[in-house]
């Protein structure tokens with residue numbers, strides 16, 4: 001399977017568009033690792049928020065490929081250059097996603113409510129000063145404000161609104177983002193969480209967390225608290 | 235932009251209550267054939283606002299969709315083919331999506347709708363209508379970062 005991702009060529013780039021990096025690779029690895037589950041889930045609508053170069057959404061379309069008929073892909077980015085690069089990446093690999101230049105999912109929230117089966121997000125997560133978030137240039141692709149949580153915290157309720165009953169969210173986080181707290185926040189909204197990929201580089205320790213709506217575990221909150229120290233001792 | 239996307243988009247200007255469907259101004263429409271996928275069409279049918287799709291496809295120059303549709307029609311190949319064509323093969327390449335309540339134009343350039351708002355649109359409006367001032371291109375550049383900054387500071 002790893003050959004699928006190896007084939008992703010970056011045919012296009014732009015100085016203001018985030019180039020695929022360790023975080024992008026870790027997210028795609030998580031999707032690859034979960035491929036069998038993704039196929040079994042039979043998604044109809046898959047969406048990426050903040051598609052950047054298009055590396056992740058193109059990989060997802062190739063990973064699911066012909067074995068998953070009936071899937072439609074949607075991707076958004078706030079940066080118009082990113083959307084253009086994503087279109088070229090998709091085209092070069094013969095796959096399609098509908099692209100929208102918007103802030104997270106603004107404009108889609110009412111009609112797409114409860115319809116997204118798979119959402120993938122590699123957000124700007126690097127802790128920075130708040131005024132760097134969304135500032136001019138490439139910085140807005142990684143600048144995440146206090147604890148790197150500014151954009152993440154705006155995405156989570158939107159993801160909750162858009163996800164279908166069987167919907168899953170794959171989110172890239174950094175240890176500095178306090179992933180266990182993110183999981184607790186999502187738990188309050190009724191989601192279970194699992195780390196699909198964990199990866200440490202010299203500079204950062206990344207977790208790709210998968211969230212799903214957890215209808216039948218009433219005790220899950222306690223479970224999570226109990227397991228918290230174990231699973232997050234890094 | 236395919237019409238399925240048009241069917242999923244609403245005007246995101248704060249205070250707008252009837253933001254769907256966006257009116258289409260079509261300057262350039264292209265047809266890109268794709269393989270029909272009956273499973274996808276059957277899953278999507280219930281989620282599609284049929285009238286919005288019929289009206290949009292007519293503006294895009296395709297008048298073959300019936301005014302009314304019901305799930306039993308999904309068994310007919312001829313209907314599926316038309317639904318497929320309207321939903322997935324007609325692309326708005328150049329033009330705009332217009333907010334039905336305020337007439338604000340969201341430009342569509344090279345097939346990509348730009349839903350980024352400009353600062354005063356993030357807050358409640360007092361019945362002001364937004365003319366589509368400025369060319370779409372300068373609009374998207376000018377408001378790109380404003381939009382992010384503003385929405386963050388009010389988050």
Ligand SMILES: C[S@@+](CC[C@H](N)C(=O)[O-])C[C@H]1O[C@@H](n2cnc3c(N)ncnc32)[C@H](O)[C@@H]1O
Nearest residue numbers: 018020024050051052077078079103104122141
């Ligand atoms: C870390 S990059 C990830 C890019 C790509 N998905 C990848 O994994 O390589 C984050 C992306 O999110 C976009 N972004 C930042 N804030 C956003 C917002 N409010 N709405 C939509 N996209 C946003 C940036 O423009 C950037 O392309």
